[in-house]
Amino acid sequence: xxxxxxxxxxxxxxxxxxxxxxxxxxxxxxxxxxxxxxxxxxxxxxxxxxxxxxxxxxxxxxxxxxxxxxxxxxxxxxxxxxxxxxxxxxxxxxxx
Numbered sequence: 001x002x003x004x005x006x007x008x009x010x011x012x013x014x015x016x017x018x019x020x021x022x023x024x025x026x027x028x029x030x031x032x033x034x035x036x037x038x039x040x041x042x043x044x045x046x047x048x049x050x051x052x053x054x055x056x057x058x059x060x061x062x063x064x065x066x067x068x069x070x071x072x073x074x075x076x077x078x079x080x081x082x083x084x085x086x087x088x089x090x091x092x093x094x095x096x
Contacts, residue, residue, distance in 0.1 A: 001046055003073045009050065013072040020076065021052035027067040046070040 003009050003023045011019045027047040050068040057063075 001070050003075050007075045009073040009075050012074050019052045024049040
C-alpha cells in the first residue's frame with residue numbers, strides 16, 4: 001500500500017488529480033463523496049476515505065470526503081519524525 005491513515009497525500013490519477021488531503025481510513029462501502037462503492041473497480045486495490053483540503057463537485061453537489069483507491073494516492077512526506085533522543089534533547093533545552 002502507498003498510504004496509511006493520517007497521512008497527507010496527493011491524488012495522482014483521475015479527474016481529481018492534484019488534490020491534496022488526508023487519508024482518513026478504510027472505505028467500508030456504501031456511498032461516500034457522491035460515489036457508490038460499486039463504481040470503483042476491484043482491480044484498483046485498497047480503497048481509502050480521503051478528505052480533501054478543498055471540495056469537489058459530483059452531479060452538482062460539493063463533497064469534502066470520498067473513496068479513493070490506494071494506487072491513486074501518494075503520501076506527501078514532510079520532515080522526518082524526531083527520534084526519541086532528539087525529543088528528549090528538545091524537551092531538556094526547552095525548544096518545544
